[in-house]
Amino acid sequence: MPIDKFVTLESSCVPLPIENVDTDQIIPARFLKKTTRDGFGDSLFCDWRYDKEGNPKPDFVLNDPTYSGSILVAGKNFGSGSSREHAAWAIHGYGFKVVVSSFFADIFKNNALNNGVLPVQISDDFLNQLFEAIEADAKVVVKVDLENQTISVPSKNISEKFDINPYKKKCLINGYDDIDYLLSITDDIQAWEEKAHA
Amino acid sequence: MAGKTLFDKIWEKHVVNQVEGGPSVLYIDRHLIHEVTSPQAFAGLKERGIKVRRPEKTIATPDHNIPTMDQHLQIHDELSRFQVNKLKENCEDNGITMYGLTHPYNGIVHVIGPELGLTRPGMTIVCGDSHTSTHGAFGSIAFGIGTSEVEMVLATQCLMQTRPKTMRINVEGELKEGVTSKDIVLYIISQLTTGGGTGYFVEFAGSAIRSLSMEARMTICNMSIEMGAKGGMIAPDETTFEYVKGREFAPKGEEWEKALAEWKQLPSDPDAVFDKEIHFKAEDIEPIITYGTNPGMGLGISANIPKVEEIEKSSQKSFVKSLEYMGFNAGEAMIGKRVDYVFVGSCTNGRIEDLRAFTKFVEGKKKADNVVAWIVPGSKQVEKQALEEGLKEKLEAAGFELRQPGCSACLAMNDDKIPEGLYAVSTSNRNFEGRQGPGARTMLASPLTAAAAAVTGVITDPRTLL
Ligand code: SF4
Numbered sequence: 322m323p324i325d326k327f328v329t330l331e332s333s334c335v336p337l338p339i340e341n342v343d344t345d346q347i348i349p350a351r352f353l354k355k356t357t358r359d360g361f362g363d364s365l366f367c368d369w370r371y372d373k374e375g376n377p378k379p380d381f382v383l384n385d386p387t388y389s390g391s392i393l394v395a396g397k398n399f400g401s402g403s404s405r406e407h408a409a410w411a412i413h414g415y416g417f418k419v420v421v422s423s424f425f426a427d428i429f430k431n432n433a434l435n436n437g438v439l440p441v442q443i444s445d446d447f448l449n450q451l452f453e454a455i456e457a458d459a460k461v462v463v464k465v466d467l468e469n470q471t472i473s474v475p476s477k478n479i480s481e482k483f484d485i486n487p488y489k490k491k492c493l494i495n496g497y498d499d500i501d502y503l504l505s506i507t508d509d510i511q512a513w514e515e516k517a518h519a
Numbered sequence: 520m521a522g523k524t525l526f527d528k529i530w531e532k533h534v535v536n537q538v539e540g541g542p543s544v545l546y547i548d549r550h551l552i553h554e555v556t557s558p559q560a561f562a563g564l565k566e567r568g569i570k571v572r573r574p575e576k577t578i579a580t581p582d583h584n585i586p587t588m589d590q591h592l593q594i595h596d597e598l599s600r601f602q603v604n605k606l607k608e609n610c611e612d613n614g615i616t617m618y619g620l621t622h623p624y625n626g627i628v629h630v631i632g633p634e635l636g637l638t639r640p641g642m643t644i645v646c647g648d649s650h651t652s653t654h655g656a657f658g659s660i661a662f663g664i665g666t667s668e669v670e671m672v673l674a675t676q677c678l679m680q681t682r683p684k685t686m687r688i689n690v691e692g693e694l695k696e697g698v699t700s701k702d703i704v705l706y707i708i709s710q711l712t713t714g715g716g717t718g719y720f721v722e723f724a725g726s727a728i729r730s731l732s733m734e735a736r737m738t739i740c741n742m743s744i745e746m747g748a749k750g751g752m753i754a755p756d757e758t759t760f761e762y763v764k765g766r767e768f769a770p771k772g773e774e775w776e777k778a779l780a781e782w783k784q785l786p787s788d789p790d791a792v793f794d795k796e797i798h799f800k801a802e803d804i805e806p807i808i809t810y811g812t813n814p815g816m817g818l819g820i821s822a823n824i825p826k827v828e829e830i831e832k833s834s835q836k837s838f839v840k841s842l843e844y845m846g847f848n849a850g851e852a853m854i855g856k857r858v859d860y861v862f863v864g865s866c867t868n869g870r871i872e873d874l875r876a877f878t879k880f881v882e883g884k885k886k887a888d889n890v891v892a893w894i895v896p897g898s899k900q901v902e903k904q905a906l907e908e909g910l911k912e913k914l915e916a917a918g919f920e921l922r923q924p925g926c927s928a929c930l931a932m933n934d935d936k937i938p939e940g941l942y943a944v945s946t947s948n949r950n951f952e953g954r955q956g957p958g959a960r961t962m963l964a965s966p967l968t969a970a971a972a973a974v975t976g977v978i979t980d981p982r983t984l985l
């Protein structure tokens with residue numbers, strides 16, 4: 322399946338200044354009974370977002386009309402825990418295109434990239450500056466430029482470079498996914514299998 | 520030229536192709552699937568109109584979403600039933616072997632792989648489940664993948680992977696009495712934090728690791744993901760070969776001899792260089808219990824919860840939030856805290872040695888009245904063995920009930936949920952908020968510490984009752 326193409330994005334942000342947000346918080350296990358990839362956005366951060374009766378908890382950021390946008394800015398070590406891709410589907414389904422943190426768990430990073438969600442890893446310092454900028458102005462616009470691998474707050478004149486694997490960058494810019502690539506080299510795989518079993 | 524690590528040797532043997540400046544195409548020897556993370560992958564194949572490339576390399580078992588009582592009846596939860604049936608249907612359509620509910624080989628995916636001899640040294644093993652790292656205990660490269668990656672393996676038997684860095688964690692010396700391999704791994708995670716292994720593939724080494732049984736080694740590799748590592752592994756040795764030999768799908772006769780000769784070449788060369796090397800002393804490790812909401816928040820059972828000032832400034836907010844969730848105060852002792860539930864099971868500690876250790880501990884004692892205990896074997900074979908060894912009677916005599924195998928309260932997708940606000944001592948691997956049920960409060964520990972809590976009804980140092 323082709324993924325969304327990603328080149329640049331300018332958006333206000335949703336701040337989540339909590340560290341070690343694990344995949345059980347992003348999407349609790351009881352929502353993993355679906356057999357399709359869609360419809361997980363409504364359950365994103367479910368137990369933080371809704372009370373037992375299913376009413377929105379007003380103090381949780383996703384329920385706070387002050388904040389909106391397609392960039393989620395989260396505390397250090399985002400996405401640890403389970404390999405459930407449902408976490409990436411929930412984030413994508415909710416409408417986030419970028420997650421910013423100073424550290425990401427490996428599997429989450431891969432899952433996000435495989436769904437066209439860009440994980441932007443920045444320094445602790447820059448993360449703090451971002452949180453401060455959002456606190457000062459909830460509508461502050463953050464710009465993510467994948468081609469140049471920069472994240473910036475134009476109104477504040479601050480920016481930082483981020484790393485991304487060149488192959489993954491190409492995939493995102495063109496909307497390719499790994500499976501397309503793997504299917505294109507089945508001859509090589511066949512040859513390798515024959516050699517390995519020779 | 521420097522020697523090679525165990526990891527290097529296996530990785531290099533499995534690289535099909537190298538993308539310029541990008542990841543490697545890695546060939547996968549063994550693929551394990553379960554009902555929760557595979558349906559979307561099969562749907563993806565269908566949409567693309569392609570079949571599974573090597574169905575014989577994939578094995579399926581429903582485990583996450585199944586009841587642990589009355590497994591001969593239809594699953595009553597409609598969504599769970601649908602998901603389990605979907606797995607069956609997908610396997611049938613694609614010629615994949617599945618060990619369904621009530622099959623003698625059914626069980627938690629990371630328990631049945633090793634016990635059937637499907638997990639072997641030198642292999643690349645993946646599963647849409649982060650605790651796939653368990654299989655690394657045999658000296659294999661094993662790691663968890665997402666559903667898109669499950670689809671890649673089904674379609675091509677390959678994955679695109681960036682080579683991780685290597686780390687060796689050495690644990691030297693002898694464990695003190697009452698300290699288990701679960702305590703070793705919880706201790707390591709408490710020292711390195713949940714992000715301490717991110718970007719690395721970890722080899723566990725040292726005399727304390729070498730002296731462990733295969734099952735104890737699996738417990739350690741199982742939780743390597745909880746320090747953020749890509750996976751964990753232990754060099755194969757006589758203990759490994761002894762365990763694999765004679766298992767259902769293990770190589771036999773001449774094949775066995777050939778495999779054995781290869782496996783013996785796998786351990787890291789003496790001059791191999793790791794990107795990072797860490798040393799711990801086995802004597803420093805006490806029975807560990809967690810007090811917070813991630814597996815790195817563990818401490819020696821007789822220690823006190825840290826004070827807020829002792830926590831790094833940037834982490835204080837998360838620390839306070841975590842204690843609030845647990846209903847604990849900074850600085851207080853763990854010993855004596857109330858326990859409502861005890862869960863023994865999961866791919867971390869649901870094997871026969873775990874059940875034996877728990878049973879031996881509680882034999883001749885009684886379950887505390889305030890405690891509800893769920894003892895859940897990791898597989899049908901573990902269950903069978905527990906029955907044959909008379910563990911069930913002994914457990915029952917002490918007031919415990921042996922349930923049927925599955926993931927159960929480890930992730931509470933079935934009915935085995937810890938009620939909101941109540942405290943559970945659990946031998947599983949994650950104490951995240953809501954992991955064992957909405958509002959559930961989990962304290963991770965070894966089967967011995969769980970047993971001590973089960974008979975006293977409060978957090979108790981197991982060494983005082985040995
Ligand atoms: S027992 Fe728990 S950790 Fe293990 S596979 Fe099942 S849900 Fe995952």
